[in-house]
Amino acid sequence: MAGxxxxxxxxxxxxxxxxxxxxxxxxxxxxxxxxxxxxxxxxSCAIISSGDPGIYAMAGLVFETCKLKNIAIAPPAxxxxxxxxxxxxxxxxxxxxxxxxxxxxxxxAPLTHDFAAVSLSxxxxxxxxxxxxxxxxxxADFVIVLYNPKSKKRSWQLERAQQILLKxxxxxxxxxxxxxxMRDRQRVRIVALQELHREYVDMQTTVFIGSSASSRYLNFxxxxxxxxxxxxx
Amino acid sequence: MAGxxxxxxxxxxxxxxxxxxxxxxxxxxxxxxxxxxxxxxxxSCAIISSGDPGIYAMAGLVFETCKLKNIAIAPPAxxxxxxxxxxxxxxxxxxxxxxxxxxxxxxxAPLTHDFAAVSLSxxxxxxxxxxxxxxxxxxADFVIVLYNPKSKKRSWQLERAQQILLKxxxxxxxxxxxxxxMRDRQRVRIVALQELHREYVDMQTTVFIGSSASSRYLNFxxxxxxxxxxxxx
Numbered sequence: 001m002a003g004x005x006x007x008x009x010x011x012x013x014x015x016x017x018x019x020x021x022x023x024x025x026x027x028x029x030x031x032x033x034x035x036x037x038x039x040x041x042x043x044s045c046a047i048i049s050s051g052d053p054g055i056y057a058m059a060g061l062v063f064e065t066c067k068l069k070n071i072a073i074a075p076p077a078x079x080x081x082x083x084x085x086x087x088x089x090x091x092x093x094x095x096x097x098x099x100x101x102x103x104x105x106x107x108x109a110p111l112t113h114d115f116a117a118v119s120l121s122x123x124x125x126x127x128x129x130x131x132x133x134x135x136x137x138x139x140a141d142f143v144i145v146l147y148n149p150k151s152k153k154r155s156w157q158l159e160r161a162q163q164i165l166l167k168x169x170x171x172x173x174x175x176x177x178x179x180x181x182m183r184d185r186q187r188v189r190i191v192a193l194q195e196l197h198r199e200y201v202d203m204q205t206t207v208f209i210g211s212s213a214s215s216r217y218l219n220f221x222x223x224x225x226x227x228x229x230x231x232x233x
Numbered sequence: 234m235a236g237x238x239x240x241x242x243x244x245x246x247x248x249x250x251x252x253x254x255x256x257x258x259x260x261x262x263x264x265x266x267x268x269x270x271x272x273x274x275x276x277s278c279a280i281i282s283s284g285d286p287g288i289y290a291m292a293g294l295v296f297e298t299c300k301l302k303n304i305a306i307a308p309p310a311x312x313x314x315x316x317x318x319x320x321x322x323x324x325x326x327x328x329x330x331x332x333x334x335x336x337x338x339x340x341x342a343p344l345t346h347d348f349a350a351v352s353l354s355x356x357x358x359x360x361x362x363x364x365x366x367x368x369x370x371x372x373a374d375f376v377i378v379l380y381n382p383k384s385k386k387r388s389w390q391l392e393r394a395q396q397i398l399l400k401x402x403x404x405x406x407x408x409x410x411x412x413x414x415m416r417d418r419q420r421v422r423i424v425a426l427q428e429l430h431r432e433y434v435d436m437q438t439t440v441f442i443g444s445s446a447s448s449r450y451l452n453f454x455x456x457x458x459x460x461x462x463x464x465x466x
Contacts, residue, residue, distance in 0.1 A: 052330075054337040056458075060345030063455040067448075075339075075421075075452055091453070093338035097285075097328050104287040105326035106308075112293030113358070114366055116349040116375060124459020125346070129374070133347055136373030140366045142349060188308075215300075219308060220324070222296040225289075226357020 002035035003048035004028075011048065021045075032061045036071065039089055052098035056119055056147050059093045066091070100145045103178035103206040106188045108220030110176055110208045115143035120150070120157040127157070134161055138168035143214060143223055146207040158207070159197045165209055169193055174216045176208035177201060190221050235268035236281040237261075244281065254278075265294045269304065272322055285331035289352055289380050292326045299324070333378045336411035336439040339421045341453030343409055343441045347375050353390040354381035360390070367394055371401035376447060376456055379440040391440070392430045398442055402426055407449045409441035410434060423454050 001008075002021035021038065023031040031047070038045040049057040066073050066089070076092040104111045116137035122130060137144050144165070149158045165173075171194030179187040179202065191199055193209065201207065214223040234241075235254035254271065256264040264280070271278040282290040299306050299322070309325040337344045349370035355363060370377050377398070382391045398406075404427030412420040412435065424432055426442065434440065447456040 052334045052337075054334060054342050055344050057345065059338075059342035060455060060458050063342050063450060063453055064457055067450040067455070073451060073453070091341075093342065095330050095334040095338035097330055098334055101285045101287060101328040101331055101334075104285075105292075105328035108324075109287050109292035109296050109326065111288050112290065114349070114351050116347070116370065118347050133373045133375065136369040136375075137349065140369030141362070142366065142369075217296060217300040218306060220296055220306070222293060222300070224297055225293050 001046050001048070002031050002038070004031075007048050007050050010050075028058065028061055029065070032058065032065050036062070036065060036069075036089070040071075049096070050099075051102070052096040054093055054095060055098040055100070055117070062091060099147070099178075099181060099206045100208075102181035103145075103176065103208060106178055106181055106186075107176035107190065107208060108217070108222050110143055110174075110210065110214060110221045110223050111145070112225050113143065113211070113213065113223050115145060117145045117147060119147040120161055121148035121154065122157065123154075130157075131160075131164060134164045135168075138165050138209075141168075141211045141213075143211045144209040146209065148203065149205055149207050150201045151203045158201060162193065162196045165193060169209070169212065173212075174210040174214050174221045176210075176221045178206050178208070180204045181206065190216055190219070234279050234281070235264050235271070237264075240281050240283055243283075261291065261294055262298070265291065265298050269295070269298060269302075269322070273304075282329070283332075284335070285329040287326055287328060288331040288333070288350070295324060332380070332411075332414060332439045333441075335414035336378075336409065336441060339411055339414055339419075340409035340423065340441060341450070341455050343376055343443065343447060343454045343456050344378075345458050346444070346446065346456050348378060349375040350378045350380060352380040353383070353394055354387065355390065356387075363390075364393075364397060367397045368401075371398050371442075374401075374444045374446075376444045377442040379442065381436065382438055382440050383434045384436045391434060395426065395429045398426060402442070402445065406445075407443040407447055407454050409443075409454045411439050411441070413437045414439065423449055423452070 001015050001018045005022045008022045021034045035045045035047045047058055053059045072088045073091045074088050076090045118133050173193040175191050175193050175196050177189045177199055211223060234248050234251045238255045238257060241255045254267045268278045268280045280291050286292045305321045306324045307321050309323045351366050406426040408424050408426050408429050410422045410432055444456060
C-alpha cells in the first residue's frame with residue numbers, strides 16, 4: 001500500500017496490518033518506484049490516489065516507470081490465457097470519481113456538453129503550452145475545467161488564465177469554484193468570470209468555466225445538452 | 234424511479250416495490266418531466282443514468298426543465314438553513330464513474346494530462362460546431378475523448394473526425410477503443426489513428442485519441458504527466 005501521506009491518513013482504519021509506503025507531496029517518483037519494487041517482491045501492492053487515479057494522477061507514472069525500467073506488465077487476468085510469463089507484473093487501474101465529476105455534481109450540471117480539462121501547473125509543462133490550450137479551448141467554446149489552479153508557489157497562473165478567457169467569454173459567464181469536493185472543508189460557489197480573481201482558490205480547488213451556453217439558475221450552474229433547439233420541453 | 238429501460242433492467246433487483254417510470258431511448262424529455270412531476274407529488278424520485286449523470290447525461294435536462302417551468306429548486310440540506318419554502322424541490326446530483334474514467338482505466342493511463350471531451354452526435358449540435366472543436370482540440374494537442382462516436386443512424390461522423398485529426402496527428406498516434414466498459418460485452422483495443430475507420434465502434438463505445446506525447450507500451454496506452462523532463466526516473 002503506497003500513497004501520499006494525506007491520502008493514507010484518510011483510509012488509515014481500512015488498511016490496518018498492511019505494509020505502508022507513505023511519502024510526501026513531491027515524492028511521487030520514489031513512491032511509485034517503491035510500490036513497483038514491493039509488487040515485484042511481495043506479489044501485490046496498491047497505490048492510492050484521491051479522485052480518479054487516471055486523471056492528472058498516479059496511474060500514468062506507474063506505466064511511465066515500468067516502461068523506462070523495461071518491466072513486463074499486463075492487464076489483470078490476461079496471464080493465464082495467453083501464457084504470460086510468471087515474471088510479468090499485472091497492473092490494474094481501478095477508476096474512481098474524478099474531481100471534475102464530483103465538482104460538477106455539486107454545482108448542478110456544467111458538463112453535459114463538450115468540455116476540456118486543463119491543468120494550470122507549469123511544473124512539468126511549459127506555460128506557453130498551457131496558454132495555447134486555454135486559447136484553443138476558449139475559442140472553440142468548450143466548458144473548461146481547471147485543475148491545479150493555484151498553490152502557495154504558483155500564485156499568478158489563475159489570474160493570467162482569467163485574462164485569456166475574458167478575450168473570448170463575456171465577463172458575466174458563470175464560473176463554478178469547488179473547494180475540497182465531498183470532504184470536510186467543502187465550499188461551492190458560482191461567480192462571474194470577471195470576479196474570479198477575487199475568489200478563494202487553493203490546491204484542493206477545481207474551477208469550472210462556463211461556455212457561451214452555460215447559465216446560472218438559482219444556486220446551480222447548467223450547460224444545456226445541445227445548441228440546436230430540436231426538442232420541445 | 235425513472236430511467237431509460239435498458240438501465241432500469243440493469244438494476245431491477247435493487248428497486249423492487251418502487252414506482253418505475255421506464256421510457257425508451259428518445260423519450261428523455263418526457264421521462265424527466267414525469268420524474269419531476271413525481272417528485273413534486275410524492276416528495277422524491279430518482280432518475281438513473283449509466284456512468285456519470287453529469288457528463289453528457291440526464292442531469293442537465295433536469296435543470297433545463299426546472300428552469301423552463303420556473304420550478305424552485307435548491308441543493309439538498311439547504312432548506313432548513315435559509316428558510317427555503319416548502320414548495321422548493323431539492324435536487325441532488327450523485328456523481329458516478331464516467332465512461333472516460335472507466336475506459337481510461339481499462340486502456341492504461343491515457344488521461345494523465347490535458348484532454349477534451351467531444352460528442353460526435355449532431356442531433357442537438359450542428360456538425361460545424363463539432364468540427365470546429367475537433368480542429369481546436371487537435372491543434373492544441375489535447376488528448377481527445379470521443380463520446381457518441383457512431384450509431385446506426387449516424388455512420389459517417391467518426392470517419393470525418395478521423396480525417397480532421399490526421400491533419401494534426403501522426404497516423405501512428407495510439408487510439409484506444411473501449412466498447413461497453415465494465416459490462417458483459419466489454420472490448421478493449423489500441424490501434425493506430427490511421428486504422429480507426431476499420432474498427433468496430435457503436436453507441437456503447439468511447440474512443441480515446443492520443444496526444445503527440447501519448448504512446449503505447451505493451452497492451453497499454455499511456456500519456457505522460459508533463460512535457461518538461463524535470464524529474465528523473
